[in-house]
Amino acid sequence: MDVVLILLALLLIFVIVLLAKTVRIVPQARAGIVERFGKYRISLSAGLNVVVPFIDKVRYTIDLREQVVSFPPQPVITQDNLVVSIDTVIYFQVTDPVAATYEIANYIQAVEQLTMTTLRNIVGGMDLEGTLTSRDEINNRLRGVLDEATGKWGLRVSRVELKAIDPPLSI
Structure with missing residues (x-):
């Protein structure tokens, strides 16, 4: 009788697990x-959701909400060889969790690096006055390039904001 109770208890524990x-x-x-x-x-x-136990594993859980990533101020050289400090905020959302998981190792870091290189390319083609007065143009060009480049990673860049463009102290 004790053996039967032990087996039933083990079976019950196994079913619960x-x-x-x-x-x-x-x-x-x-x-x-x-x-x-x-x-x-x-x-x-x-x-x-139902998965096959002990065979299927939920490896990653991806946040599908819009995410806001603020990057520290970056020094950028303008066309007239002046260094401005630009503070950037990116708003993006994961649209394809499979691509965001398997196409890129760390999509937040990749977006940061892509933002900085693209920002340097855009501002590098403008003089200081153009950089300070064309904030909307820089935002739109940056968003367009980022949205196109991050599409294959399963991301959609919805907004890019330049929080601050600080000219050099000598000016």
């Missing part, structure tokens, strides 16, 4: 990336 491993709850505005034996299988949407 199996159910806990089978059901996955993904929070609102997030997506789960499921891998089976290390290979992408499916994306989980928000809510209650």
Whole structure:
């Protein structure tokens, strides 16, 4: 009789663990990336999801809300060889969680690097006066380039804002 109770208790524990491993709850505005034996299988949407226990693993949970990333002030050289300090804020959203997971290792760092190089290219073709007076033009050009470049990473850049453009102290 004791053996039967022990076996029933073990069976009950196994069933509870199996159910806990089978059901996955993904929070609102997030997506789960499921891998089976290390290979992408499916994306989980928000809510209650069922996976194959011990075989499928929810490896990544991606935030689908719009994210705001503020970059520290960057020194940028204008066309007339003056150094301005530009403070930038990027607003972007993950539109394809699979691409954001597997196409780029760290999309926030990649967006930061791409923003800085693109900003240097745009401002490098303008003089100081043009840089200080053409904030909207710089924002629009930067957003266009970033949105196109980050599309393959599953991202959509919705806004780019230049918080501050500080001219050199000598001027």
